[in-house]
Amino acid sequence: MITLPVTNPKKHSRKFNDISHYKKQARYHLLPFRFISLNNTREVLVNELGDFLLVDKGTAERIVKHEIDSVNDLELYADLSADFFISDSSIPYLIEVMATRYRTKKSFLDHFTALHIFVITLRCEHTCHYCQVSRVSEDKNSFDMHRAHIDSGIALMMQSPNPHVTMEFQGGEALLAFDQIVYAVKKASDDAFQIGKQITFVICTNLAPVTREMLLFCKEHNIIISTSLDGPEFIHNSNRHKKGNDSYSLALNGIALCREILGNDGVSALTTTSALSLAYPNEIVQEYIDRGFNSIFLRPISPYGFATKNAKKNKYDTQLFLDFYKKGLAKIIDYNLEGNFFREDYASIILKKILSPFPVGYVDLQSPAGLINNVIVFNYDGHIYASDEARMLAEMKDYTFQLGHLNTANYNDIFYGDKAMEFLNAGINEALPGCSDCAFQPYCGADPVQSYTTQGNLIGHRPSSVFCHKNMNIIRHLFELIDSDKRILNVFHSWIRN
Numbered sequence: 342m343i344t345l346p347v348t349n350p351k352k353h354s355r356k357f358n359d360i361s362h363y364k365k366q367a368r369y370h371l372l373p374f375r376f377i378s379l380n381n382t383r384e385v386l387v388n389e390l391g392d393f394l395l396v397d398k399g400t401a402e403r404i405v406k407h408e409i410d411s412v413n414d415l416e417l418y419a420d421l422s423a424d425f426f427i428s429d430s431s432i433p434y435l436i437e438v439m440a441t442r443y444r445t446k447k448s449f450l451d452h453f454t455a456l457h458i459f460v461i462t463l464r465c466e467h468t469c470h471y472c473q474v475s476r477v478s479e480d481k482n483s484f485d486m487h488r489a490h491i492d493s494g495i496a497l498m499m500q501s502p503n504p505h506v507t508m509e510f511q512g513g514e515a516l517l518a519f520d521q522i523v524y525a526v527k528k529a530s531d532d533a534f535q536i537g538k539q540i541t542f543v544i545c546t547n548l549a550p551v552t553r554e555m556l557l558f559c560k561e562h563n564i565i566i567s568t569s570l571d572g573p574e575f576i577h578n579s580n581r582h583k584k585g586n587d588s589y590s591l592a593l594n595g596i597a598l599c600r601e602i603l604g605n606d607g608v609s610a611l612t613t614t615s616a617l618s619l620a621y622p623n624e625i626v627q628e629y630i631d632r633g634f635n636s637i638f639l640r641p642i643s644p645y646g647f648a649t650k651n652a653k654k655n656k657y658d659t660q661l662f663l664d665f666y667k668k669g670l671a672k673i674i675d676y677n678l679e680g681n682f683f684r685e686d687y688a689s690i691i692l693k694k695i696l697s698p699f700p701v702g703y704v705d706l707q708s709p710a711g712l713i714n715n716v717i718v719f720n721y722d723g724h725i726y727a728s729d730e731a732r733m734l735a736e737m738k739d740y741t742f743q744l745g746h747l748n749t750a751n752y753n754d755i756f757y758g759d760k761a762m763e764f765l766n767a768g769i770n771e772a773l774p775g776c777s778d779c780a781f782q783p784y785c786g787a788d789p790v791q792s793y794t795t796q797g798n799l800i801g802h803r804p805s806s807v808f809c810h811k812n813m814n815i816i817r818h819l820f821e822l823i824d825s826d827k828r829i830l831n832v833f834h835s836w837i838r839n
């Protein structure tokens with residue numbers, strides 16, 4: 342006779358247990374994430390990979406207290422699990438996926454320095470009151486970069502592990518030394534061809550001295566033009582002083598000529614926000630729309646160079662810039678909601694970090710910081726600096742960020758030397774006080790040069806930092822917009838796709 346085991350009728354019941362039973366089961370493990378309030382009712386959770394969830398205020402506290410359960414909070418629980426905020430096991434089953442995604446986010450580091458800035462001359466025919474470089478009058482040939490230094494700069498650029506580098510010519514007014522640019526482009530093209538390296542060439546210019554012949558050379562060598570347009574004529578001419586007060590018309594004529602010869606994508610423009618600009622966000626955006634651009638970069642003035650000497654016109658509270666920025670952004674969003682495409686570039690850089698899994702190698706907003714990792718500057722006099730801002734600081738006689746000289750430069754000393762290590766140690770926001778527990782850390786960056794310039798040391802102090810104040814507010818504002826209207830989220834997606 343076979344004896345059947347005694348069965349427990351309760352164990353095999355198909356009846357649901359009382360809810361308290363499942364509450365006890367609501368055991369999950371916390372994965373690293375941070376959170377921040379957006380307003381009185383909403384907060385945003387951000388994990389180590391930059392994934393985010395917009396939730397009701399108090400949710401982070403409930404998660405941490407293990408009060409979220411898979412029955413009463415079914416949707417939230419699923420989102421938290423799928424987006425790597427919590428895990429059913431102490432080591433997530435998909436930890437390899439998490440590792441791959443983290444590596445992808447940081448893959449801008451894979452190839453090391455891309456942007457090589459050659460300050461080809463310090464001469465300029467403008468006397469802009471906010472100019473970050475201390476310019477000299479245009480007839481001083483001694484302020485052009487020597488060919489030996491151009492050769493040394495190109496030799497260092499060729500040693501970059503990055504297979505695709507950018508060679509950017511800046512000034513002063515770079516076109517005043519066009520013969521040096523021609524020499525540099527030909528030499529760099531030949532050298533790059535020998536070793537199979539790709540180069541993108543960019544000339545930053547106010548376009549006042551541009552000629553048809555210059556642009557034909559640019560077309561032949563696929564050189565991109567980056568110019569400046571500060572808004573309508575009265576703003577542009579007021580910001581960009583020049584004999585004859587014709588900077589605006591010269592810029593527009595130059596842009597038209599660039600488009601004729603290089604095509605519409607061959608020229609882009611940047612705006613700089615002076616104290617005068619602050620009252621005219623809508624007019625400045627409209628100027629860019631009217632001139633046929635499909636984007637604008639609303640930038641504040643950098644706290645370097647001549648900008649600091651003319652405080653009345655250039656120094657303003659960050660909050661005033663933020664008010665200006667938000668008004669300009671609102672106009673841009675409205676224009677998009679009417680069925681047009683027009684992008685704000687700073688928002689687009691941050692949105693790409695928020696809404697996509699891909700890396701963004703934008704020098705001013707990355708961790709580790711962009712200086713040296715992503716950009717190096719060869720000054721007209723042969724000195725080498727860690728970033729564009731670092732050489733502007735040198736124009737104010739502060740040489741803290743000077744890395745060496747092209748006469749004696751050795752790649753390892755410049756890029757991996759003690760100074761480089763010291764600067765980069767201060768440029769990792771995951772480890773900076775204030776940033777290390779900030780929810781916006783994956784979208785933000787670190788700027789040791791600005792910390793040093795405005796606060797006196799490389800590490801900086803976040804509660805009183807202009808960099809932090811600006812980025813904290815802009816990132817929070819973007820999340821509020823994402824949370825407010827699905828149509829705005831669609832607009833933002835269109836910006837990062839294009």
Ligand code: SF4
Pocket residue numbers: 770775776777779780781782785786803808809810812813
């Ligand atoms: S700078 Fe400010 S906003 Fe940016 S990560 Fe640090 S604390 Fe956050």
